[in-house]
Every structure is written in C-alpha cells, then in structure tokens.
Amino acid sequence: GQNIDQPTEMTATEGAIVQINCTYQTSGFNGLFWYQQHAGEAPTFLSYNVLDGLEEKGRFSSFLSRSKGYSYLLLKELQMKDSASYLCAGMDSNYQLIWGAGTKLIIKP
Amino acid sequence: ETGVTQTPRHLVMGMTNKKSLKCEQHLGHNAMYWYKQSAKKPLELMFVYNFKEQTENNSVPSRFSPECPNSSHLFLHLHTLQPEDSALYLCASTQGGPGFGTDTQYFGPGTRLTVL
Numbered sequence: 413g414q415n416i417d418q419p420t421e422m423t424a425t426e427g428a429i430v431q432i433n434c435t436y437q438t439s440g441f442n443g444l445f446w447y448q449q450h451a452g453e454a455p456t457f458l459s460y461n462v463l464d465g466l467e468e469k470g471r472f473s474s475f476l477s478r479s480k481g482y483s484y485l486l487l488k489e490l491q492m493k494d495s496a497s498y499l500c501a502g503m504d505s506n507y508q509l510i511w512g513a514g515t516k517l518i519i520k521p
Numbered sequence: 522e523t524g525v526t527q528t529p530r531h532l533v534m535g536m537t538n539k540k541s542l543k544c545e546q547h548l549g550h551n552a553m554y555w556y557k558q559s560a561k562k563p564l565e566l567m568f569v570y571n572f573k574e575q576t577e578n579n580s581v582p583s584r585f586s587p588e589c590p591n592s593s594h595l596f597l598h599l600h601t602l603q604p605e606d607s608a609l610y611l612c613a614s615t616q617g618g619p620g621f622g623t624d625t626q627y628f629g630p631g632t633r634l635t636v637l
Contacts, residue, residue, distance in 0.1 A: 512563055
C-alpha cells in the first residue's frame, strides 16, 4: 500500500533550527511536496522535490533521498509565526497525491 | 490570499438538515477538488472535477453530493450526515487536471463542519 509517515508533533525554540522528517512509500514516484497550514487556514505550498538533494528557499530547505524514500523540511531561525502544521505529500506514478497526517510544530519563546 | 474562497467558514447542522458548501477559485484553473481533513489524519480526497467533469469519486457516501457548474465554482451538497462526518472540508484547485503533472494545489481556508 501507499503510505506517508511523519511525526505527529514537534516542539522547538524561537531562533533555533528544526528538521521535520517524512518517509514515503508510493507506487512509482513523481515528487514530494511540503505544505504549511496555520490553524484555521488553508494549506499553502512550501516546496517540491523530485530529484535527490537539498533545495533552499530562504529560511526553509527541503531534502529528498529517493533511494531511502525519505524527505525532510528544515526550518532555520525559527519565528513564532512558523508555528503551524507541516504536511508532507508524495505523488505516485498516476500523479495522485498521497498525504501524511501532518506534523504540528510548536515554537516556544 | 490564495485565490480560493470557501463559504461558509463554519457550519453546524443536525443529522436531518440539508446544507451546501461553496468554493470559488479566481485563478483560472481547470481542476477543482474536495478534501476531508480530520484531526490527526491525512487529507482524504473526496471528489475531483476537471473542466467541470467529475473524474474521481473516492468511494464517498451518497450523503455527499458534489456539483461543478463551471470551472470556477464547486459545491458540496450535504444531507442526512452523521456525527463522524464532522471535519474540515477543504477545496483546492490546480491549473491542469489530475494526472497532468506536478501542479501545485491551491487550497481554500476550508469549512469547519460540525454534525450534531
């Protein structure tokens, strides 16, 4: 079956760095998405990886290892506004998204 | 502002009521989606419309009835719901249709539905 695993909740300190991991099992693979969802708001696109390696976008970076079925989202210089849920989604060979349950990130001062 | 709006934002209904959720996208996209989001569970894809034609129905109970009059509007008609249907219902859109590639999904803020 197809599956996405990510931690349910993480806590980090303002100004620090946090890494949110995601492992995936999909029938074929057409990339890995990360979305951010603040409480009561729409999920918004953060990143898309289809090739191995690290993609950096400002304070956020996303990494992919296709051989390991593994991705992570790295958030640097954490700010209180980064408190949100982070959704990992893998795209299978039919371009269907397989979603994880999301990781709730709590930032403490 | 993601360009996808949903109304109402909150809805409380009894099991015998009939109500409708509305979604509108202002992005000129061709495909629209309904998702159910329950606490601590992955997003569940319910329905997909591509150029107003329904292309996917993921074994959703008939008490949920979608309608897509044009590429910009999507409705979800609800009747005789159960308490376990309480969830956040998200609408999304993509430029291309499903299976057309790796289009980013643009989501609306959702309707928080409570069934009593």
